[in-house]
Amino acid sequence: ATVLYAAPVDTGNPDCNTPVTACDLDQALGLVTTNRFIVKLTGTAEYNRTQSIILNEKVTLTGTVTIRTNAIGDDGIIIGAGGDVTLVNLTVRDASGPSSDNIKCEQGGVVHLFDVNLLNADDVGLDADDCTATVFGGTFSMNNGGGLTLATAGALSIEGSTVSGNQGGGISSSGGSLTVSGLWWWLRQR
Secondary structure (H helix, E strand, O other), rough: OOEEEEEEEOOOOOOOOOOOEEEHHHHHOOOOOOOOOOEOOOOOOOEOOOOEEEOOOOOEEEOOOOEEOOOOOOOOOOEEOOEEEEEEEOOOOOOOOOOOOEEEOOOOEEEEEEOOOEEOOOOEEEOOOEEEEEOOEEEOOOOOOOEEOOOOOOOEEEOOOEEEEEOOOOOEOOOEEEEEOOOOHHHHHH
């Protein structure tokens, strides 16, 4: 009863109630309520976006799919005031345009990433600016502005993630609270 189902393209389905009647992602997000806030992204095709996904409420997006945001010219996913967002098993990639991040969390938003890959942004993979961000696992790679950034306000906690090959550096912080763990595990694996 708490799950909505989304498909990579508009299927014309009116309700998003089952995997068979999955609707497009924007329609599913429009049906999110305080009691129905999990959106399962179905299928194997990429979710090609032409506009940012703006999340200012409690919502969970889950699915082993790729959200490609190269046609937007802006941030791929924007989490703002009121946003309490959990992303699970997703790949978000290719945010293109000046200062385009794969995920931008701001204005007191909250984001939890579980095994999420953020790849190939023109700017930063995850930009946490006045945001509380928690990252477990996942890969941050090939982002031109860096893997993860934290501005002066907010908190960023990273555990067991891979951060590599980012032109602007791996993890940067100009203040706030930054916690990184999992280094011992990484050293033991080498």
